[in-house]
Amino acid sequence: MSNQVLLDKLDRTTETLSNTLIHLAKLSDIEFGGKDTEQPRSSSGLATVSSSGVQMSNNYTMQLIKGIQDLLVITRSIREKWVLSQLPENEELSMFESEETLENCRKLVQESMETLLNDMP
Amino acid sequence: MSQPEYIRERLDSLAKIDKQLVDVLHRASLTVSSLIDLKKRNEESKPQFQQNAQEFYDDLESATVQLRKEIKLLDENVGTRLLPIQTHKKATGQDNVKLEEQFKLLTKYLGKDQQS
Numbered sequence: 480m481s482n483q484v485l486l487d488k489l490d491r492t493t494e495t496l497s498n499t500l501i502h503l504a505k506l507s508d509i510e511f512g513g514k515d516t517e518q519p520r521s522s523s524g525l526a527t528v529s530s531s532g533v534q535m536s537n538n539y540t541m542q543l544i545k546g547i548q549d550l551l552v553i554t555r556s557i558r559e560k561w562v563l564s565q566l567p568e569n570e571e572l573s574m575f576e577s578e579e580t581l582e583n584c585r586k587l588v589q590e591s592m593e594t595l596l597n598d599m600p
Numbered sequence: 601m602s603q604p605e606y607i608r609e610r611l612d613s614l615a616k617i618d619k620q621l622v623d624v625l626h627r628a629s630l631t632v633s634s635l636i637d638l639k640k641r642n643e644e645s646k647p648q649f650q651q652n653a654q655e656f657y658d659d660l661e662s663a664t665v666q667l668r669k670e671i672k673l674l675d676e677n678v679g680t681r682l683l684p685i686q687t688h689k690k691a692t693g694q695d696n697v698k699l700e701e702q703f704k705l706l707t708k709y710l711g712k713d714q715q716s
Contacts, residue, residue, distance in 0.1 A: 507632075557610075560682060
């Protein structure tokens with residue numbers, strides 16, 4: 480996943496998570512009938528409200544867990560990038576990392592340029 | 601496997617974020633249960649509900665801010681500490697090998713016994 484994709488996913492998931500708790504809180508109003516509902520509901524009506532309420536609260540709870548899971552996937556993806564794509568810090572010295580060999584290379588290039596210039600008609 | 605210090609710091613920070621995320625879920629569960637208490641006409645649960653809801657949002661904010669920082673750090677380190685593209689680790693010395701080969705050829709053509 481690219482970093483922009485990770486950021487977009489983070490934004491979306493955060494928004495979903497913060498809204499989900501609000502929805503769950505609002506649902507509790509349906510499930511408990513609200514404080515100002517004084518008259519008793521019919522048993523079938525109550526059952527319908529109750530079953531759809533339970534279903535909705537299940538959906539939101541699922542959304543909440545799924546959201547956290549998505550964020551954990553993001554941290555895992557970042558962790559994998561750090562561990563698997565890291566550049567080694569203590570690499571074996573190549574010939575271009577020593578001043579001496581670099582100087583030799585510089586001399587060689589200089590000499591070759593001079594030879595080329597001398598060979599030109 | 602031992603990691604360089606900077607990478608170890610990043611991994612620790614990510615582990616902390618994971619813990620915070622789990623706390624967010626736990627806090628959500630506490631918020632809902634205190635809300636249920638509150639709906640059962642138990643007014644004593646109100647401050648508890650408020651505190652749990654507050655902590656849910658605080659934890660969520662803190663975790664997401666940290667996560668955003670980690671993504672930014674990942675972006676900043678591409679090319680210095682991280683490979684800019686997904687390649688096999690063994691392929692990273694490819695350029696140097698080729699360059700060494702070219703300089704050996706140059707030495708040969710110039711007819712010098714150059715030490716590498």
